[in-house]
Structures are given as structure tokens and as C-alpha cells.
Amino acid sequence: MSRSVLISGASRGLGLATARELAARGYRVFAGVRASGALPADTGAGEVLLDVTSQSSVDEAVQHVLREAGGIDVLINNAGLHAFGALEAAGEARFRELLEVNLLGAWRLTRAVLPDMRARGSGHVLMVSSLSGLVGLPADGQYAASKFALEGMSESLALEVQRFGVRVTLLDAGPYDTDMLRRDDSALHQLSSGRHGAAYEPLHRALLGQKRSGEPPRNAAGIIASVVDDPPDRLRIPIGPVAEQVFASLEIDRGERARRVALQAASAGWWIRGEEPE
Structure with a gap:
């Protein structure tokens, strides 16, 4: 029997390539x-x-998959938004929208799927994150905030659900060719002409002048599919050559070891080890 996968944000770009x-x-x-x-x-x-962004839509979608497939083996939280622009010039509505989709959207969908995974004692939750969740750059603060939060949430989630046989993986993607970045161009023009935008106009203009490109989505999709095929023991997986270079520079593996040392001293260590409190 084929394993079932639910993926959000699958109408285009990386989500569509991964679904295919x-x-x-x-x-x-x-x-x-x-x-x-x-x-x-x-x-x-x-x-x-x-x-x-809608709890009722999330619940209906999950129940549909459960009826059709009898269970959800793999969840891929891929739905996401992006925004370029200096933080001082950013609009609150757009910033909230990013957090609503990139962070709370992943939380809603994961929360809806977990009861089935816990009941069956198995499951794999993949979070499509970004290098922007590891390194903040100029004019990327809104997106970075949403992805840094997703990274922290996923770290905690992984420790909460591993005793139930559920695995969590963060997919830290480098640049890949998608229309998500190209859709930011008009927004950058608006930022530069709006409140406080003039001070950052040279930065915004430079971003608009860049040729933004990256790996084809199908390349990243192949890596993600391989992670689904053979789930790794590591929490974070680099997606693409740029991500691999950044991982090496940040010494991600060393950070994972430090994290394990910290967990040994945590008061909730018994939970993480699948034990009962003393």
C-alpha cells in the first residue's frame, strides 16, 4: 500500500515540483x-x-485525506510567503501575513495531523524552511523573522513528539528559481515610495537590479523526496549547494552536538528519552 503524503502550497514552484x-x-x-x-x-x-490561514480549511483538508487514505504518513509544510524590504519601511499588514502563513500555518496543519500520527505510532513532519531561518540579511528581516521562528518551533516539536514515533525534519533551502521572489518586485517599488522608504531606496533599487536566480525547483524536490524515502537522524537538512556551503560555515553539526549536551541537562530530559517522571 502506498504511503500517503499531504503537502501544502503545492500549486506552483517547489511545492508543485515536490508533489510531482x-x-x-x-x-x-x-x-x-x-x-x-x-x-x-x-x-x-x-x-x-x-x-x-484558516483552521476550518485545515481541519477539512486533513479529514479528507484521512478518509481517503486511512492515515497521513508524511506531512510537508511548504506553504509560504516572502517579502523584501527594510524593516523600518515594512507594512504591519504584510508582516503579519507572513507570520500567519509561514509560522502559524505550519503550526495549524501540524497540530491537525499529529493526533493520527501519534495514534499510529509513526509519522514524518517536514518543515520547508530557508537559510533565512539561520542567517538574517538586509531587507530580509520579515521573512527571516518568520523562518527563525519556524526553526525554533520545529526544534521544540521534534523533542515533544519523538517519543510517539513521529519524526520532524527541517529543510533549509538555499536559493532556487521560483516566481515567489519575482512577485516581490512591485512590492519593493511601493516600499521605496512609501513611508520611510526613501532612506532605503538605494538598497531596494540594488535588490531590484539583481538577477535573482537559483537551482531549479525539481533539484530541490529530488532532495526532499529522498528525505521522505529515507528519513535522516539529523534535524536539519541543507537543500542545494549554497545551503551546504552555509551549513559548513555555520558548523551546523557542531551546533547539533551542543544542542544534545544542553538537552541532557534539561528538566524535561525524561520526556525526550521516552521515560516516565521520577
């Missing part, structure tokens, strides 16, 4: 999209209406 790759590998893929008919017919996946 997993379907080609024999998984039963449920591709979450916000509008009916948004999933290309040749994807090989089943379309599921899913808006991660």
Missing part, C-alpha cells in the same frame, strides 16, 4: 491548493483545497 516527484516515486500525494483547479492535471497527485 513524490507521485512519480509511488507515493499517494495529496496536494494542498487554495483554489479549485489550481493543480496541473499532469501532477499525478490528488488536489485538496487547503488554506493554512
